[in-house]
Amino acid sequence: MKRILVAGGGLIGIRHVRAVIEHPGCMLVGLADPDGSIQIDAPRFASMDEVQDPVDGVIIATPTRLHAEHGILAASRGWNMLIEKPVAASVDDALRLKTAVRQTNVRSLVGHHRRYHTTLQHLKEVIAQGTIGRVINVSLLWAMRKPDSYFEQNWRTSDGSPVMINLVHDIDVLRFVIGEITDVVALPGASIRGSDRIESGAVAIAFENGATGTISFADTAPSPWGFEAGTGENPNIGTTHQDMIWITGTSGAVSFPSMTLWRGKDWGTAAQKDQLTRPEQQRAPLEAQLDHFLDVIDGAPPLIDVEDAARTLEVTSRIEHGLKARTTRARAPA
């Protein structure tokens, strides 16, 4: 029975707490969070420093700017870690964390839980098998309207850009399914909430394998298109089952999550539609991620460790900085 500590009991941390309590292969050592009012059926600690009980693994679900500090602390205690995405607030922080993980020989897994979606894993296989030929383009749309309260009086007021919070997932999905991203160009959209944060934009990307793609994103537009809406993965976000990724190749095209396949030859014949099967999702991604974390603690190779997640972060940070640079220039007095 693995002993798991959770650090940070907010929006996602409390879901991890529940998952750990319900999992037959682990027990909850407790929750470390300075907010003493969070009540759970397990010991409470104001911080990770207070924990004296033995810990096999810690799930770090604290605000992003604290990930590196908390990950380094966990490593110094010899605790294996599942650290929420983005792995750190900056690439430098991620690299410091990578070094600490290496030096202490602890194991790391990063919370890019979308990688546990069986349909996404199937999409990756379909692409790798060459079902649509060589990948040419990908188009991804993620747009939702977050409630204003999400940004009120918490770390997201300043650090709440949907690029670092949400697009980091989409970038990881594209790396997972299509391959490494080598180049990005990003354009910011208008501010709707009047905040200094990035709220929406458009990104063009190039992959190492020669494919290119576009991403449109917004946290200000209520829409049926986005990973959570399309897959129904987040209990807090309404499900629409609409597609949100479209991929073209030299002999066909496929859209996700419906897994609609189109086979074509040239413009003389209409592409033929086919329905690929969608494997059943037996365990919710967050639960499947916890199953995997317990295996990682036992020595299984992690699906995405700090080093790999640092590459997702590097691309995401480039997008964030590109958007910010253009926003600053656009708002500067002439």
Ligand SMILES: NC(=O)C1=CN([C@@H]2O[C@H](COP(=O)(O)OP(=O)(O)OC[C@H]3O[C@@H](n4cnc5c(N)ncnc54)[C@H](OP(=O)(O)O)[C@@H]3O)[C@@H](O)[C@H]2O)C=CC1
């Ligand atoms: N994989 C996923 O689906 C999701 C991942 N995330 C990621 O998880 C992280 C947390 O996000 P979210 O849950 O939305 O944030 P929340 O603000 O809802 O939760 C963070 C919690 O951490 C607490 N905290 C602050 N400082 C410390 C500390 N030193 N030690 C322990 N706890 C601390 C906060 O307390 P206080 O409020 O008092 O400061 C708060 O309760 C982010 O990195 C985010 O990107 C978030 C949502 C979903």
Ligand SMILES: O=C1CO[C@H](CO)[C@@H](O)[C@@H]1O
């Ligand atoms: O990581 C995440 C951050 O928050 C989102 C909601 O805004 C989640 O859906 C997502 O998985």
